[in-house]
Amino acid sequence: xxxxxxxxxxxxxxxxxxxxxxxxxxxxxxxxxxxxxxxxxxxxxxxxxxxxxxxxxxxxxxxxxxxxxxxxxxxxxxxxxxxxxxxxxxxxxxxxxxxxxxxxxxxxxxxxxxxxxxxxxxxxxxxxxxxxxxxxxxxxxxxxxxxxxxxxxxxxxxxxxx
Numbered sequence: 810x811x812x813x814x815x816x817x818x819x820x821x822x823x824x825x826x827x828x829x830x831x832x833x834x835x836x837x838x839x840x841x842x843x844x845x846x847x848x849x850x851x852x853x854x855x856x857x858x859x860x861x862x863x864x865x866x867x868x869x870x871x872x873x874x875x876x877x878x879x880x881x882x883x884x885x886x887x888x889x890x891x892x893x894x895x896x897x898x899x900x901x902x903x904x905x906x907x908x909x910x911x912x913x914x915x916x917x918x919x920x921x922x923x924x925x926x927x928x929x930x931x932x933x934x935x936x937x938x939x940x941x942x943x944x945x946x947x948x949x950x951x952x953x954x955x956x957x958x959x960x961x962x963x964x965x966x967x968x969x970x971x
Contacts, residue, residue, distance in 0.1 A: 838966025930955030
């Protein structure tokens with residue numbers, strides 16, 4: 810009897826981890842800027858909201874919207890105050906679940922610039938992570954290719970499934 814209960818518990822836990830990808834996901838991340846922005850920014854932070862649907866075994870896709878901001882170093886502009894570049898990424902998100910809660914995926918779309926003179930650009934964010942159930946840990950690279958340069962950051966984040 811104990812073995813049967815134990816087997817049922819593990820089966821339910823496995824089903825929960827596999828279904829944890831579907832539905833509403835809310836995330837937050839912090840990052841270290843790289844690329845063109847690296848010399849004038851020392852920190853990046855962001856948040857996002859996604860709704861993922863299971864379309865095949867272990868494959869999830871859906872829309873995603875977020876906010877990301879690069880914090881500028883004050884001393885790089887000779888005392889002039891410069892707005893921190895902020896973006897509103899609107900993208901399609903895709904994920905493939907692997908064994909035991911691991912996943913990899915990507916977001917592709919457009920990041921709308923929220924500052925004066927910031928036109929935005931092509932947005933991409935490859936990611937890898939692990940789902941503990943309703944909570945996930947995500948490592949990613951955020952890239953925004955704009956006409957006047959590129960914005961990039963290596964991120965670490967957490968997300969919650971609702």
